[in-house]
Amino acid sequence: MAAFKLNSVLRRQLFVGRVAIVTGGATGIGGMITNELVTLGCRVVIAARNEDRLKEFATTVNKNTGHDLVYPIRCNIRKEEEVSELMSKTVKQFGKIDYLVNNGGGQFASQTEDISAKGWHAVVETNLTGTFYCLKHVYDKYMKKHGGSIVNIIADIYKGFPGMAHTGAARAGVENLCKTLAVEWAKNGVRINCVAPGIIYSETAEANYGQKGMFESQLYRIPAWRLGDTSEVSSVVCFLLSPGASYVSGNTVYIDGAQHLYKSTYEVEQHSNYPPPNYPTTEATTPKSKL
Numbered sequence: 076m077a078a079f080k081l082n083s084v085l086r087r088q089l090f091v092g093r094v095a096i097v098t099g100g101a102t103g104i105g106g107m108i109t110n111e112l113v114t115l116g117c118r119v120v121i122a123a124r125n126e127d128r129l130k131e132f133a134t135t136v137n138k139n140t141g142h143d144l145v146y147p148i149r150c151n152i153r154k155e156e157e158v159s160e161l162m163s164k165t166v167k168q169f170g171k172i173d174y175l176v177n178n179g180g181g182q183f184a185s186q187t188e189d190i191s192a193k194g195w196h197a198v199v200e201t202n203l204t205g206t207f208y209c210l211k212h213v214y215d216k217y218m219k220k221h222g223g224s225i226v227n228i229i230a231d232i233y234k235g236f237p238g239m240a241h242t243g244a245a246r247a248g249v250e251n252l253c254k255t256l257a258v259e260w261a262k263n264g265v266r267i268n269c270v271a272p273g274i275i276y277s278e279t280a281e282a283n284y285g286q287k288g289m290f291e292s293q294l295y296r297i298p299a300w301r302l303g304d305t306s307e308v309s310s311v312v313c314f315l316l317s318p319g320a321s322y323v324s325g326n327t328v329y330i331d332g333a334q335h336l337y338k339s340t341y342e343v344e345q346h347s348n349y350p351p352p353n354y355p356t357t358e359a360t361t362p363k364s365k366l
């Protein structure tokens with residue numbers, strides 16, 4: 076009991092005096108990351124496009140904790156000047172940026188051939204270019220001189236991302252950028268890692284993907300036989316930001332109940348359109364082509 080009490084005191088103090096930026100920090104996974112950082116004593120700037128939602132979330136958390144620890148700044152990460160301003164305003168307001176969580180992002184489900192050029196650019200600009208802007212400007216405005224710790228939220232791209240090629244390509248780009256920067260910025264005391272969530276329940280994520288219960292229909296593809304919850308992502312993010320991960324950089328942690336090692340969310344329908352094999356085939360091994 077005594078040990079637990081000591082741990083909970085240490086836990087509350089882990090990030091006292093620290094300042095974090097969480098993009099998309101007012102909803103879903105980002106909202107839980109903000110909550111957990113605040114619980115650990117951190118001041119958190121939350122940044123996204125919907126200003127009303129940011130303000131409402133900040134007011135609620137600040138009221139619940141009795142401290143002004145959450146500060147909203149409207150920012151579309153696709154706009155470099157807004158990202159630059161986000162970093163400048165944070166340094167002006169709080170004097171520092173210890174942590175950056177690149178969580179803001181999203182996509183839509185589509186067969187690759189149905190993605191328009193505009194849709195492709197929207198997803199790549201949001202998830203890859205937006206993340207690049209955040210990384211570049213947090214480095215320029217603070218971390219180049221002072222170091223820091225960064226976590227990028229990507230997605231389960233272990234087997235490509237059939238059904239969401241745009242985001243698969245963008246997130247793979249972020250993962251590769253992370254590996255590069257772990258080396259290039261090590262000399263500046265910057266650590267950078269990625270977190271790859273599997274299917275994580277949040278009201279906003281479910282709303283984005285249409286009908287209620289859609290996520291649950293995927294359970295049989297997940298060895299854990301359940302979805303993840305947002306606190307199961309935020310705890311890993313906080314660990315990676317913390318001194319507990321002081322020798323960890325350039326890595327990706329999958330938070331997916333082992334789904335990346337198991338079944339894809341994509342179904343390939345039966346067909347016989349591959350070049351024929353060199354072994355004898357029967358009707359049973361050669362399904363009729365649907366072409």
Ligand SMILES: CCC/C=C/C(=O)SCCNC(=O)CCNC(=O)[C@H](O)C(C)(C)COP(=O)([O-])OP(=O)([O-])OC[C@H]1O[C@@H](n2cnc3c(N)ncnc32)[C@H](O)[C@@H]1OP(=O)([O-])[O-]
Pocket residue numbers: 180181182183184185191193194195197198201230273274279280281283340
């Ligand atoms: C298994 C689960 C894993 C993942 C879970 C999560 O991530 S949960 C979290 C998920 N949370 C989120 O994803 C939330 C954040 N997501 C977003 O903000 C958007 O999904 C975004 C990234 C596409 C930006 O979109 P925006 O509207 O700001 O961008 P814009 O106005 O610049 O260009 C729009 C163009 O993109 C196209 N297009 C867009 N939607 C669709 C569609 N449904 N259908 C088809 N196409 C679509 C279309 O071409 C459109 O142009 P049009 O035809 O209108 O001239």
Ligand SMILES: NC(=O)C1=CN([C@@H]2O[C@H](COP(=O)(O)OP(=O)(O)OC[C@H]3O[C@@H](n4cnc5c(N)ncnc54)[C@H](OP(=O)(O)O)[C@@H]3O)[C@@H](O)[C@H]2O)C=CC1
Pocket residue numbers: 098099100101102103104105122123124125126128150151152153178179180181182201205228229230231271272273274275276277279280283
């Ligand atoms: N839930 C899941 O199963 C999975 C989620 N992810 C990823 O995790 C992250 C969080 O998703 P989740 O919490 O589930 O869903 P949400 O829809 O709640 O989170 C997306 C957040 O990103 C913000 N955002 C989107 N576009 C921009 C932009 N251009 N500039 C600034 N902020 C932006 C949104 O705020 P606003 O609209 O106000 O800008 C919103 O707060 C996303 O990157 C998502 O793709 C990855 C794999 C699985």
